[in-house]
Amino acid sequence: MNDITMEDTSARPINGPLNSLNKQFHDQLLIVTGSTRQRLDNGSIPVVVRLDSRIVLAKGRSRSVFTINDTYYHQLKALAHIPLFLFLSALNGNTSEREKNQVMTALSDIRTDENFTAADLSPIQDAVQTLVNSSEWPLMEYVAVRKFNRTLQPAFQSLIALAAKDEAEQTLKALHDIDNKLNDPYLSQQCFYVVCAGHQPRYKLLGKQMFERWIFEKTKSHEEVERRVLYGESLESVDAARELVVTRLVNELIGEAFLNSPLSMNQDVLGQAGELAVEAVFRE
Template sequence: MNPYTAQRIALADTYLPAAGPLATTNRGFHECYNHLLGETLDRLGHAIPVLVMLHDDLHLSAAGSRQYVQVVPEHYHQLKAVAHSGFGMQLWLMTHRAKVLNETLRSQLQANSEVLRQSRAALDCLPIAERATPATLLDTSLGFIHRIMAAGGVETELVEEYSTWMAPHVMKLARAAVRLEIDALHEATDRWRRELGESMWRDVYVVLCGTHQPRYRQAASQYFDRVLGEHPGIGAESEDRIVFAENIDELDGAFDLLARHIVDQQASTMIFGYRGRLQKDLLADVATEYLDQILPTGE
């Protein structure tokens, strides 16, 4: 059993109730659950192939071996940084809208200009085909700074003009970045699918690790929805072979979450006849019924 799971299992003794026969019953439940969890973990990466998207890499665990490939290239982060420079400029303008420039604000603008010029020079490391849009965004942002300096203040009209101009250019950067990611994802996934063979591929699970709650229609999630023929949705109840791991940044944690997901689905199918029932709060439906009594909507 992996260390991440072992650490979580050790916490079971701290769950309430703390003492008495009900505490013994509760511990018995967790012992049975953890036994099934251990059996499932033993199958993950062996009989059950698992893909894990962790940071910039896609990992494959299958037949007892692991391999990985970087699917978010450095160029992706460079394009993202340029987009952030545009957003940063926008936030600065929003903060200081309608203000007359004093020495502090002039110094800030001069510092921003220097950063933008250095960033512009750094674009030489990008492939030629990917330079045009970030160069335009940085050059135009510099131009706006010069106009603000010349006007002696952050005029509201300039703020609104920059906002209108920036949005489509940021989306062009986003389009270029997501193509880099999806192309690399598709190349690695397609190759591994051929290596595994269709009989083993039918059992594959995907875990997408992130530091934030899952974004609606996140790029990698959309990609694997299509590859695995899943039906996209919002929230854990919609997850089947694709699972989002929030705030998990290690493979052991991803495997622990996936094992719990599989055990919960199996138990849910046997108890409720619906594999996704335990992927929403067990109290959800009865809570709605009771709230309809004490706080009916529409009143």
């Protein structure tokens, strides 16, 4: 069976004088979009993009890359996955010596890493040691491991806290470096910030929070934060992030002219009219 996909409805109505007028509208919109894109291309509007483990400054055709999540961060996340690994192993009936040895070997090896202190590792080591050394371990079932994993929660949370602290520190350093690189207060004020992430807002949430706090600390304006920090759902490139900024700028132009606010186009154009329509049809 063929999948049903989205249709392009921008050319509708298909026939009649309104068809021609609607095409001309979209032609004019393309012109405005092109001139707006040119402002990004000539460097007048820089864009800071949070990608995978990196932040990228896009100014005109130049790109500057800053690494945010290095080996230390990824090691912390991998360590935090150990309780989940043990939980899933028990769920799948894989509580053999192999799983136990894998975990203990990994914890032993990480002790020699200069990035970690004994204080960093002792909570997870102690908790896991208690679990895998238990005489019940080979026979553990789902419910039993759930109970054991409650004892692992403090260790898990401590690792997540370390990872979050590291990311926040590295992000703030990158933002200061970007400001220094721009070396122009006006350009800094024109800068937009885009988080490229997944289909749920929880992805890269810390990066978004850092961008929002950065702008608020500079402007003390919640409106500026809303204007200049964008969440790019499922975006995977700097160019795609820049196009999102272009769309935002065009929407601001239209929103300010017709709806009295540059932010009004951030929601469905039907807005309050749509709410009233929903209420009306359910009352009929």
